[in-house]
Amino acid sequence: MGKKVLVVDDEQSIVTLLTYNLEQAGFTVVTANDGEEAIEKVADEQPALIILDLMLPKLDGVEVCKQLRQQKVMTPILMLTAKDDEFDKVLGLELGADDYMTKPFSPREVIARVKAILRRTQLSNPAEESEERIVIGDLEIFPDNYEAYFAGKQLELTPKEFELLLYLAKHKGRVLTRDQLLSAVWNYDFAGDTRIVDVHISHLREKIEHDTKKPLYIKTIRGLGYKLEEPKRND
Numbered sequence: 001m002g003k004k005v006l007v008v009d010d011e012q013s014i015v016t017l018l019t020y021n022l023e024q025a026g027f028t029v030v031t032a033n034d035g036e037e038a039i040e041k042v043a044d045e046q047p048a049l050i051i052l053d054l055m056l057p058k059l060d061g062v063e064v065c066k067q068l069r070q071q072k073v074m075t076p077i078l079m080l081t082a083k084d085d086e087f088d089k090v091l092g093l094e095l096g097a098d099d100y101m102t103k104p105f106s107p108r109e110v111i112a113r114v115k116a117i118l119r120r121t122q123l124s125n126p127a128e129e130s131e132e133r134i135v136i137g138d139l140e141i142f143p144d145n146y147e148a149y150f151a152g153k154q155l156e157l158t159p160k161e162f163e164l165l166l167y168l169a170k171h172k173g174r175v176l177t178r179d180q181l182l183s184a185v186w187n188y189d190f191a192g193d194t195r196i197v198d199v200h201i202s203h204l205r206e207k208i209e210h211d212t213k214k215p216l217y218i219k220t221i222r223g224l225g226y227k228l229e230e231p232k233r234n235d
Contacts, residue, residue, distance in 0.1 A: 002026040006047040008038040021107035035059025054081040069096035076117045096158045137231040168228035177225040
């Protein structure tokens with residue numbers, strides 16, 4: 001049985017199309033037709049990924065996303081939005097969605113995105129080199145467990161925030177451009193919209209910096225991008 005995907009949409013034709021194509025690609029599919037049912041299904045079925053329509057009865061996609069993240073449910077979310085929906089992709093990603101697609105879409109592209117998100121968010125493959133932990137100052141990262149701690153306290157990170165922090169940590173001391181981060185963490189070109197990187201960097205700073213105006217860990221390199229470095233205690 002393949003990984004379980006929850007499809008949430010009130011348009012039956014889209015549910016049918018996605019269900020057929022996901023099952024053909026080897027996934028197990030469960031469905032919900034409104035936002036309230038979606039939240040129940042997430043609790044009951046514990047899917048590996050959620051495909052979530054923006055415009056839903058009862059609770060819209062943004063509200064579902066917000067509620068799940070508030071409940072500390074970090075299941076990856078692929079948001080679907082109609083072309084004419086007033087939807088700011090940065091806002092959606094800020095609320096905790098991992099990716100978004102506009103309708104009409106090709107089922108093949110949805111499958112590709114689903115596989116890419118699952119590849120990025122599943123635990124490290126044991127066959128790969130396993131890193132037990134990365135320590136930088138008061139920051140401890142456990143790549144295999146998708147956990148990070150700051151000064152001994154576990155950080156509450158969305159999957160995207162964790163991946164961004166891990167990528168910065170693995171390249172400690174190196175300047176990484178916004179485009180490099182977009183490509184490495186979001187896995188494809190986000191039409192050059194580097195605001196997404198800035199929003200996530202700002203969220204990380206709120207969680208690991210004592211003073212976000214004078215960061216000790218994640219430094220902005222003006223005109224280039226960001227780098228994560230060992231804090232200098234006398235700053």
